[in-house]
Amino acid sequence: MLFVLLLFLIISIFLEGTLTSLPLVFLCLLCMTIILRDLRLFVAAFFSGIFLDAFALRPIGETSIFFLIVVLLVLLYQRKYEINTYPFMFIASFVGSLIYLLAFDYHGAFIEACASAVIAVLLLALIRYVDKQFAIAHF
């Protein structure tokens, strides 16, 4: 599962750094946080942010700080509430994407945040499906 998530993360870094302005890395990281709930997420958040900044010609480190804070908040939130749900994914991805897009001065942030929320839910469904197939194959 970790391998699949990392693969998604790497692909999303390449895509966001080269072709699209949608916050794919953020969405992927959110999915990873919801599923893994692990300290290794901080490593993923740090390095994905660093590479994304290098790709997008932003000051290196600022995206990492944003990702690290998001991972921390989600990990703290999951102590009290269930986070592995579609409504949480939708709301968290919408709010997070909106803040991310506004913070990094993207135009049309609201529309992109709506699109991001839909993509995030689909991504979570895809990851769950892949996980299920993987579990069936190895049972």
Add this chain to the structure above:
Amino acid sequence: MSVNHWVASELQTGYNTGMKRVKAVFPIFLLFILISVIILFFAQTPVTVGLQFITLPIQRLVFGMNFQPTNAPTSIQQLQEENNQLRVQLAQMQEMQKDNQALHDQFETTTPAPQKLLPADIVGTQQNALILDKGEEDAVHVGDVVVYKNNLIGSITRTTPHVALVTLLSDPSTSFTATTTKTSANGIVTSEDGGAIVFGNVVLTDKLEQNDIVETKGSMAVDGKGYPQQLIVGKIVSINKQASSLFQSAKLQSLVNLSQLRMVFVMN
């Protein structure tokens, strides 16, 4: 051991592990935040240069995979290309009629002058921006103008040693003076939030015509930065003129299809 005891012991183990992890969250978070802040404020250049040795080839590869050159253009594309070329030629002809013919014959150079152009490959796209594979080490500076043929693409807004960011005309920060080639109407080129390029602040007494070409009027600063004259911004596709308004405006369409571009030229 009964199943209930086993489940209870597993839950306890899981809880203990979870508590340890929760306690470890803050030190690890703070460690990475600290590293990020150090990079952000104290080690920006070396880390950027180091990372771009990795990211630049990847960007070239990914962008190259996405870029589909049309080796066999369709008849519609050929006609569009031909149409664009004819419009450019028409604009140039009209410009020549207005200026002194002899002076043009003497210089007989295309605009911009070829010796000032640095070819650069596009290795990435962002919202209203392109990433080029040339940077400070190739003498690319902030403020340099980027063109394709004699079409204005945008200007350099950020540079690193090996990479530069071009802000396109569709970015809301765009603002420069321009003029139409046929009717010599003066105005300011800006961009709406949706990405449309607008030729605005044109007084009502000036005439705007559909399909007329808009080109830069020239707004060079003392240091040589800024837009030179006669770079084509686009053609007028719609006109907004109301008698009650002080000014009229027009929406422009670039003659260059950015999605088909692989290489541009930096004027420096």
